[in-house]
Amino acid sequence: MSGHEWGPDGWSPDDDRLLDAPTIRPYVIARGRTEAQDRFDLISLAVTIKPTTGREVGLDPEHQTIVRLCRRPLSVAEIAAHMDLPAGIVRVLLGDLFDRGFVAVQQPQPEMDVLDERMYKAVLDGLRAL
């Protein structure tokens, strides 16, 4: 886990004090919400559009962590990896944040759009420049 991803003042899942609760709570929050677990793709990108104050009702520390992580756009897969949570749980938490207007989520290119010529050219140029 990369500690620098969290702000110096922020809660981190590595905090010993919180070790037990945070590892179980996300599963409890997400329990049974299987539909929400399919809502976003692994590469859907999330970005914070409204910061939290930390006092919102119904937002858990895991929600707050996502809001902090997504100050720059991050994929569901990256959020899950940084938080060490299964992707399905992250989808549920992200759905809550989206519904309350804290994050914007951009779904990946649908298969039709993957046909865009300009995109292939940009990707090839980008790879050549690596």
Added chain:
Amino acid sequence: MAFGRSDQPKMPKAIKLLIAGGFGVGKTTMVGAVSEIRPLRTEETLTDRSVGIDDLSGVETKATTTVAMDFGRISIGDEFMLYLFGTPGQERFWFVWDELARGALGAVVLADTRRLADCFPSVDYFERRGTPFIVAVNCFEGAPVFELAEVKLALNLGEDIPVLLCDARKRESGKEVLITLVKHAYGKRPMATVK
């Protein structure tokens, strides 16, 4: 799907490429060689979606399976974000393969000439699904050296499927593999035949 909002900041568009192949063939190594971040790991959990019948009791059981995937990222300017996913080694995790392959631009099937048959399931899968793919032979020391034409024959690949040699540990080599894949995918896009 309309998850976006008009007031949202400009976001890159996410694109997905897959690195598939048999167990231990170098998938994670290749992801790491080209990625701008060290490879990350994410887990998908399968619950409720597959309901099987328990052989012994005849009672319906809910299966819970967890599959781990490694992935990396390459930013293409500020407009595109390329994600590279190593597919889980075992084919029994089809549910993850299907999710990964959905919307993917294309796939690299990594092959090891010491165990060429290990990549059959990947080749079959992408052929059936119609996902553009290429085959990259990872050159381990001491592995038998085949002509690329022989590999093509052994894998029963179509004439048009690119096959190339690579070293999964080297960035330059990984780059070449990805460029070959994107060019191939470009030629395979449905519009290419219409135009």
